[in-house]
Amino acid sequence: MLLQNATLLTTFLRVESDQLKIRSFQAQNVEHREKKTATAAVGEGLVVSIPLDGVIDVPKEIVRLTKQQQKTTKQLSTLTERLRKPGFSAKAPPEVIRKLEAEVASTEEKLAVIDGRLIVLQN
Secondary structure, rough: OOHHHHHHHHHHHHHHHOOEEEEOOOOOHOOOOOOOOOEEEEEEEEEEEEOOOOEEEEEEHHHHHHHHHHHHHHHHHHHHHHHHHHHHHHHHOHHHHHHHHHHHHHHHHHHHHHHHHHHHHHH
């Protein structure tokens, strides 16, 4: 089905047709993917990978992501310190604590995504 819609995908993804690789795979082959690619699971057993070389300026993206990583790490540290302050949980209303814990979890997820992107680009 995706192969039949390759033209639509190239338009949607804003890539040239030679940059689009569509592969179906089985779970044991998930680890076999090209380096420096944007990869997304688009369905059960299906991944779309787009080579990034020539699509983005990889060194500039690494710099941008590194700055974002540093900012997000600092933000996470600030949130975590606030939660760990003595007496905070004793004084703060439960909804404030839950909100802060959710913000910590969200920031951790964001940082994990940034870290993952950096790993792909630096390899």
